[in-house]
Amino acid sequence: MDYFNEIGELGLGSRLKRLSDRLMSDAQSVYTEFELPIQPKWFSLLAMLRAKHSVSVVDASERLGLSQPALSQFCRQLLDEKLIELAADDKDARKKIMQLSAKGIVVLENVQPVWAGVEKAAIELSKEEGNDFYQAVLAFESSLSRKSLLERTKEHLQATKNEEIVFLPFEKKLSSFFNVINTEWVEDMFVLEDIDKKVLQQPEENIIKQGGHIWFAKHALYGIVGTCALLKTGEGEFELTKMGVLSSMRGQKIGEKLLQYVIEQAKAMKVKKLYLLTNKKCESAIHLYEKLGFVHCEKIMQTYGGHYERCNVAMRYQSNT
Amino acid sequence: MDYFNEIGELGLGSRLKRLSDRLMSDAQSVYTEFELPIQPKWFSLLAMLRAKHSVSVVDASERLGLSQPALSQFCRQLLDEKLIELAADDKDARKKIMQLSAKGIVVLENVQPVWAGVEKAAIELSKEEGNDFYQAVLAFESSLSRKSLLERTKEHLQATKNEEIVFLPFEKKLSSFFNVINTEWVEDMFVLEDIDKKVLQQPEENIIKQGGHIWFAKHALYGIVGTCALLKTGEGEFELTKMGVLSSMRGQKIGEKLLQYVIEQAKAMKVKKLYLLTNKKCESAIHLYEKLGFVHCEKIMQTYGGHYERCNVAMRYQSNT
DNA sequence: ATCATTTATATAATCAATTATGTAAATGAT
DNA sequence: ATCATTTACATAATTGATTATATAAATGAT
Secondary structure, three states: OOOHHHHHHHHHHHHHHHHHHHHHHHHHHHHHHOOOOOOHHHHHHHHHHHHHOEEEHHHHHHHHOOOHHHHHHHHHHHHHOOOEEEEEOOOOOOOEEEEEOHHHHHHHHHHHHHHHHHHHHHHHHHHOOOOOHHHHHHHHHHHHHHOOHHHHHHHHHHHHHOOOOEEEEOOHHHHHHHHHHHHHHHHHHOOOOHHHHHHHHOHHHHHHOOOOEEEEEEEOOOEEEEEEEEEEEEOOEEEEEEEEEOHHHOOOOHHHHHHHHHHHHHHHOOOOEEEEEEOOOOHHHHHHHHHOOEEEOHHHHHHHHHHOOOOOEEEEEOOOO | OOOHHHHHHHHHHHHHHHHHHHHHHHHHHHHHHOOOOOOHHHHHHHHHHHHHOEEEHHHHHHHHOOOHHHHHHHHHHHHHOOOEEEEEOOOOOOOEEEEEOHHHHHHHHHHHHHHHHHHHHHHHHHHOOOOOHHHHHHHHHHHHHHOOHHHHHHHHHHHHHOOOOEEEEOOHHHHHHHHHHHHHHHHHHOOOOHHHHHHHHOHHHHHHOOOOEEEEEEEOOOEEEEEEEEEEEEOOEEEEEEEEEOHHHOOOOHHHHHHHHHHHHHHHOOOOEEEEEEOOOOHHHHHHHHHOOEEEOHHHHHHHHHHOOOOOEEEEEOOOO
C-alpha cells in the first residue's frame, strides 16, 4: 500500500521526487532499449543545443536550472563523446561556447524519432484523466515562483511564533515529555541514577498519586518545551523538582516563566513550605531560583539534603509580599 | 529564461525533478529555520511511524517507494539520534521492527505544528491557480501505474520500428551524415587521410558537382543510418565509393539494401562501367560486393588502382541479366 | 529431516547531483 | 591606471540515493 496517500499534501515534495525518478528511469530504459548513444541526463542540454545552436556553460546552467559544475561536467562528457565542440567567445576569453559537432548533429537527428515517441507517450499520459497534468505543473511552478513554499510556510507559522507560552497540568499522554525533557539535562550534567529513571518513567505513580503536581510549558510553534514538578513531602510541604527546558529552546526565558507559574500555583494552593534541592553545578538554575525569591537555607539542607546523592545546595521560597 | 517551456512534455521528467528538488530544499530550509532536530529525508518514515506505531525495514521501503538499503540507513541514523528503538519480531528473527522511542514521540509531537504549517502552505500552493495540483499528481500517478511511460513509448514506436528502409538523394542539409557515417568506419579501419577529409566534408563540391551521386538510407525510427556515393570518373563510368552504415545499425542488412538500391539506380542511369576500389581488410564489405554481382578485376586495378594509397582490391559490376 | 530457494537486512561500490573552493579574466570604482 | 569585486569555469569533497552482493533466517519441495 502506498503510504503517501495517507499524508496528503505534506508529502508532496517526496511524492514528486518519486514520480520524477520513475519517469527518469523509464526514459533511461527507452535509451537502453533503442540503443541510443546518449545519456538521459544530457537530454535537456542536447535539446537546447539543437534548438539554440550554441550556449556557454553558465548560460546553460541558468536556463536548465542545474548547477554550474553539473553543466561543466556534461560539457566534458559530451566532448569526450565528440558530440559537441567548443568555440571561444570573441569578447570574453573565460567563456566556453558549446555547440554540436557534425557527429552531434547526426546523432541528434537520428534520436529525434525516439524523442517524438516519448513525447507522444508523455502527452497521452498527461491528458489521460481529463485534466492536463502538464498544464497543472506549469501552473504550480508559476505559483511557486510568485511565492516559495518556504515563504508561505513562514507566513503561516509567523502568527503562532510569537504567541505566549501556555501551561498545562499533568496528563497521562504527556508522561514522555516529562521523562525526555528531564533526562536530557540530567544526563548532560550528572549520571542518570536508578531513582531518577523510576520517577521520570512513571511520574503518575511517583508524583501525581503521591499528591504532587506536574506542569508543562507549551509553545504554540514548538509544542511542549518545558516541565516542572512539585513533589509532596508532607502536609503543605512541597519540593520543587525535575524542572527542565529543552536544550534547543533555552535562552528564551521559558524556564523563568515556567518557574513563575509554578510558584503562583503553589501560592494558590496555600503551600506552607516550598523548597528545592540541587547542586552547585547548576549555576544558571540557581541564579534563576534566587531571582524569583528562593533563598539558600541551611535548615532545609539538614532536614532533606540527605535524600539525594548529588545534593549540595538547598533553597526555600521566601514570599516577598 | 526557462528552457523547459520550449521543450514541452518531452522534458516533463527533468521538470518534475527540478520541481521536487525545489520543494525538498525549501523543506530543508524550514527545518533549519525552525531548528528542528530531524532531517527532511526522514520525514516520510517518521510520519509513518507516528501513525502506524511500528514497521519493519523492508515493509517501510515498500510503502515509501524507496530502496531497502535507503531504509536500512535511515534506521541506523534514527537509532543514532535515539529517535527510534528496535524491537524483535516474534515469528521472524531476521526482522527489525522500528518504533518511536520516548524521545522520538516527544520530538515528533513538537515538530507537528511546523508540519501543519508546511501542509497549509502546500495546500495553498496546490490550489492557487484554480485547479488542484495535488489531485492532478494523483491522477497522473494512477495513469502511470496503469501503463508506464516506457510501455506507452514502445507502443508509439513499435509501429515505425519495422517499417522499410527508404532511400533519399543528396541534399545539402544531409552533408553531415555523409561525413560522419563514413568518418566512423574509415577511422575504425584506416587512418583518415586529407583527401578523405576533403571529399567527406565537401561532398557537394567533390562529388555532386562533378556529375556524381550520393544516396542515404533512412530508417523510420533511427533516421539516416547509411550512405553511398557514385563518383563520376568518365563518360558513363562511375566508381562506387564511400559506402557506410552506422556501426550501431550493422547486422540488419541495411548495407545490402543500400547497395542493391545504388546498383538499381546505376542501371537506370545506363551506367556503362561501375567499379569500386577497396582493401582486403574490408572483408565483410567485399563479401557483400561479391554477393550482389561485383567481380574481382585486374584491369580495373591497373587502370584506377593507383588513385588510392590503400587500394589493393578492385572489382567491377557484372550484370547477371 | 534435508537441501534449494526465498526473504530480511547489511555493506560496498557507484552515480548523479550538490556545495565549497580555487583560478583566471573582466568589470568598475577610485 | 590600479586594485577590489564580480564573473566564468574547473576541481574537490560531500550528499543522498541507487545497484550489486553477502549473510543469516525462514520456507517449502522432496
